[in-house]
Amino acid sequence: MKLTGAEILCESLTRLGVREIFGYPGGAILPVYDALGKSKLHHVLVRHEQGATHMADGYARASGGVGVAMATSGPGATNMVTGIATAMLDSSPVVCITGQVSSKVLGSDAFQEIDITGITMPITKHNVVVSHAEDIARTVREAFVIASSGRPGPVLVDITKDAQQASAEFDWEASAPQLPPKRQRTNHDPAEFDRAVELLNSAKRPLILAGHGIMVSGAMRAFEQFVRAGNYPVAMTLLGIGCFPASDPLNLGMMGMHGEAWVNNAIQEADLLIAVGMRFDDRVTGDLRTYAKSARKIHIEIDRAEINKNVKVDAALVGDAREVLEKLTPHIVTRDHDAWIRHIAKLKGDSAVRDIQSLPDTGHLYAAHVINDIWKETHGEAIVVTDVGQHQMWEAQYYHHNRPRTLITSGGLGTMGFALPAAIGAKFAKPDAEVWVVVGDGGFQMTMSELATIVQEKINIKIAIINNGFLGMVRQWQEFFYDKRYVATPLVAPDFAALANAFGIRGERITKRAEVVPVIRSARESTETVLIDFRVEQEDSVYPMVAAGASLSDMIRRPNSPLVETATEP
Amino acid sequence: MQTLVAYVENKPGVLNRVSSLARRLAINIDSLTVGPTENEAIARMTIVAHTDEKGAHRLEASLEKLVDVRLAENVSDRALLERDLALIKVSADQQNRPHLMELIKVFRARVVDVAPESLILEVSGAVEKIDGLLEVLRPFGVLEMARSGRISMTRGGDLLRPPVSAPSSELAAVDSNLK
Ligand SMILES: Cc1cc2nc3c(=O)[nH]c(=O)nc-3n(C[C@H](O)[C@H](O)[C@H](O)COP(=O)(O)OP(=O)(O)OC[C@H]3O[C@@H](n4cnc5c(N)ncnc54)[C@H](O)[C@@H]3O)c2cc1C
Numbered sequence: 001m002k003l004t005g006a007e008i009l010c011e012s013l014t015r016l017g018v019r020e021i022f023g024y025p026g027g028a029i030l031p032v033y034d035a036l037g038k039s040k041l042h043h044v045l046v047r048h049e050q051g052a053t054h055m056a057d058g059y060a061r062a063s064g065g066v067g068v069a070m071a072t073s074g075p076g077a078t079n080m081v082t083g084i085a086t087a088m089l090d091s092s093p094v095v096c097i098t099g100q101v102s103s104k105v106l107g108s109d110a111f112q113e114i115d116i117t118g119i120t121m122p123i124t125k126h127n128v129v130v131s132h133a134e135d136i137a138r139t140v141r142e143a144f145v146i147a148s149s150g151r152p153g154p155v156l157v158d159i160t161k162d163a164q165q166a167s168a169e170f171d172w173e174a175s176a177p178q179l180p181p182k183r184q185r186t187n188h189d190p191a192e193f194d195r196a197v198e199l200l201n202s203a204k205r206p207l208i209l210a211g212h213g214i215m216v217s218g219a220m221r222a223f224e225q226f227v228r229a230g231n232y233p234v235a236m237t238l239l240g241i242g243c244f245p246a247s248d249p250l251n252l253g254m255m256g257m258h259g260e261a262w263v264n265n266a267i268q269e270a271d272l273l274i275a276v277g278m279r280f281d282d283r284v285t286g287d288l289r290t291y292a293k294s295a296r297k298i299h300i301e302i303d304r305a306e307i308n309k310n311v312k313v314d315a316a317l318v319g320d321a322r323e324v325l326e327k328l329t330p331h332i333v334t335r336d337h338d339a340w341i342r343h344i345a346k347l348k349g350d351s352a353v354r355d356i357q358s359l360p361d362t363g364h365l366y367a368a369h370v371i372n373d374i375w376k377e378t379h380g381e382a383i384v385v386t387d388v389g390q391h392q393m394w395e396a397q398y399y400h401h402n403r404p405r406t407l408i409t410s411g412g413l414g415t416m417g418f419a420l421p422a423a424i425g426a427k428f429a430k431p432d433a434e435v436w437v438v439v440g441d442g443g444f445q446m447t448m449s450e451l452a453t454i455v456q457e458k459i460n461i462k463i464a465i466i467n468n469g470f471l472g473m474v475r476q477w478q479e480f481f482y483d484k485r486y487v488a489t490p491l492v493a494p495d496f497a498a499l500a501n502a503f504g505i506r507g508e509r510i511t512k513r514a515e516v517v518p519v520i521r522s523a524r525e526s527t528e529t530v531l532i533d534f535r536v537e538q539e540d541s542v543y544p545m546v547a548a549g550a551s552l553s554d555m556i557r558r559p560n561s562p563l564v565e566t567a568t569e570p
Numbered sequence: 571m572q573t574l575v576a577y578v579e580n581k582p583g584v585l586n587r588v589s590s591l592a593r594r595l596a597i598n599i600d601s602l603t604v605g606p607t608e609n610e611a612i613a614r615m616t617i618v619a620h621t622d623e624k625g626a627h628r629l630e631a632s633l634e635k636l637v638d639v640r641l642a643e644n645v646s647d648r649a650l651l652e653r654d655l656a657l658i659k660v661s662a663d664q665q666n667r668p669h670l671m672e673l674i675k676v677f678r679a680r681v682v683d684v685a686p687e688s689l690i691l692e693v694s695g696a697v698e699k700i701d702g703l704l705e706v707l708r709p710f711g712v713l714e715m716a717r718s719g720r721i722s723m724t725r726g727g728d729l730l731r732p733p734v735s736a737p738s739s740e741l742a743a744v745d746s747n748l749k
């Protein structure tokens with residue numbers, strides 16, 4: 001069957017199971033848009049190409065499949081850069097398709113020509129220029145395989161306009177991926193495996209560090225069996241949240257810079273750390289010289305480059321988390337860690353009194369309360385998509401996720417502006433799920449134009465703006481480390497509720513604690529998107545905090561006294 | 571200094587990916603050579619990098635993550651045959667020429683071009699040997715020099731061959747699962 005390159009692209013995407021494409025048109029990709037119109041694919045028109053990449057990313061993270069974003073050459077492609085980097089740092093499978101000028105003028109600084117494969121080389125897992133229609137089907141299939149296999153990541157396919165327009169024979173069978181053969185590494189070194197088993201069975205104070213890789217691997221069941229077999233307490237990274245139910249007594253919560261105090265203390269006291277699908281990010285370890293000094297370490301990790309990168313380990317099991325865990329579990333014989341678990345429970349009890357939930361009601365509205373109420377009202381069942389900043393950390397602390405892929409957040413790049421578009425993508429991936437956006441007043445202003453996308457697509461998500469009138473997380477650093485010199489962090493915002501109305505979205509503004517639950521309930525009852533502007537305490541801080549580069553043992557804790565009174569103008 | 575050997579796809583842009591990776595890892599490359607192999611689809615690289623064992627592990631593992639790299643291996647600890655080739659243009663007048671010729675013999679270099687005021691020498695061998703020759707030539711006046719960079723091969727039965735089998739069945743499984 002002879003088709004144009006553009007038609008081959010649409011047909012290939014359809015056969016790969018794609019339903020939605022998030023994109024924005026322009027000259028160099030117009031042939032594809034023409035073909036899109038005749039295909040069964042649904043195109044979601046975004047308001048900025050960064051939004052398209054975050055939507056594809058949110059789609060991928062919520063579904064476990066591949067998200068697809070599309071843009072034209074030149075500025076369309078460069079607008080994707082932040083979203084691609086976001087997906088790269090969090091190992092998210094996104095395929096970006098960009099139009100490129102015709103191959104005949106490549107390299108001539110033609111109108112809207114930009115070397116997007118050159119630009120994105122360090123921030124993609126792979127990228128490629130296609131200049132022949134007959135290569136499109138195979139290349140797109142290869143892009144999907146690369147994006148979703150092993151350690152996932154973004155792939156960019158740059159297709160020249162003449163390749164989109166030319167005709168070629170479309171033969172799906174003949175266009176199977178032809179990726180270069182790789183050396184098959186023997187992953188499970190038997191000596192390493194035996195050492196790991198021995199460490200597991202001799203540990204007195206073991207602790208699991210559970211990461212994003214568990215979700216990527218689909219290892220939740222194998223992980224639970226492993227946890228039960230050894231009766232191991234579990235700490236999670238930010239991106240590991242959801243891989244093991246928060247309601248399980250063995251789940252301790254988040255580790256790291258804003259992790260729970262008892263978790264960080266347990267890490268420092270443990271005699272064995274079992275890291276599964278996590279990469280010892282510096283937000284997780286703090287100062288490496290003082291990190292978990294009394295612990296031996298086992299690292300279960302698919303990417304060999306992560307072994308001994310930040311933390312030197314005693315046994316490295318390179319491979320897919322599920323496979324490794326399934327092999328390991330039958331060898332576990334020691335499971336009596338009750339004294340250790342009781343000890344951690346005591347640490348936890350000591351922390352509870354400092355918790356903001358336990359502070360007397362001062363009549364002020366605290367972000368933690370808002371998020372905790374959202375958690376209660378949604379029974380912990382919603383998909384929550386957060387932006388970057390204080391609200392992100394409060395969400396991690398106060399929304400207790402029981403299911404995988406229900407917290408979607410930018411961890412590695414920490415991209416402000418991520419939440420709103422990523423939530424749109426997540427909603428397309430899980431149309432029946434309740435999707436909440438938790439976002440700061442700063443980050444929301446970065447990509448709020450996507451409200452128009454919500455309206456155009458008639459989708460139903462709930463947006464909670466945690467509005468503290470500051471770039472809160474940066475203000476917190478200024479408070480702690482720069483003597484409260486608040487340079488460039490006080491932030492003027494529009495009236496968000498009125499703004500929502502202007503887009504045709506219901507908007508609410510909340511200033512009192514008593515109003516929180518009712519507004520959440522009424523938002524949940526609505527079948528349309530609702531935006532709620534929560535005017536929270538302006539100068540609250542996230543506790544505990546391990547300062548960047550400090551030891552995990554040195555946590556800045558919430559002062560016992562109620563917060564300093566600050567003027568919150570409603 | 572660490573030495574890595576890599577088999578890569580013999581196509582445009584691959585060198586850029588490899589060097590871009592080293593730059594991103596903040597690893598300074600001392601020399602990088604690339605040339606064809608007996609299989610025309612595959613090129614072979616020898617990378618000599620200013621880094622320690624940990625850095626070399628990171629580079630090796632990261633290189634193997636590149637789609638276009640079939641294999642990368644740190645061979646620093648193995649028995650290696652290493653060769654560098656240099657062309658050295660040295661100034662030579664009637665007076666010092668005989669002395670120069672003696673040195674050339676000692677280092678088993680060859681004279682490959684003769685001009686009234688200069689000679690071009692060709693010398694190959696281990697890096698230290700070439701460095702040694704350069705040292706003694708310096709007083710004569712080294713006018714120009716070109717070096718190929720190091721190529722390395724593990725000795726004897728220690729074979730380092732590129733994987734050439736069909737794409738792994740694992741990836742084919744991923745392809746058929748998409749949908
Ligand atoms: C403001 C801010 C504050 C933050 N504070 C914290 C904090 O306090 N605590 C915290 O934890 N994080 C924090 N983060 C996030 C942090 O920066 C990292 O993004 C996060 O710790 C990474 O978690 P991870 O290693 O589990 O996931 P990733 O970075 O996604 O790494 C996943 C790992 O799993 C491996 N993997 C992938 N697939 C598989 C598989 N199939 N089998 C086995 N392994 C696999 C990958 O190779 C990779 O090494 C913060 C971020 C921001 C923006």
Ligand SMILES: Cc1ncc(C[n+]2csc(CCOP(=O)(O)OP(=O)(O)O)c2C)c(N)n1
Binds near residue numbers: 388392414440441444
């Ligand atoms: C694109 C981008 N620019 C800058 C930063 C640095 N940064 C991290 S958190 C933060 C403040 C976020 O403020 P806001 O969105 O209001 O959320 P809050 O911290 O108040 O909850 C900033 C500026 C970033 N992470 N991303």
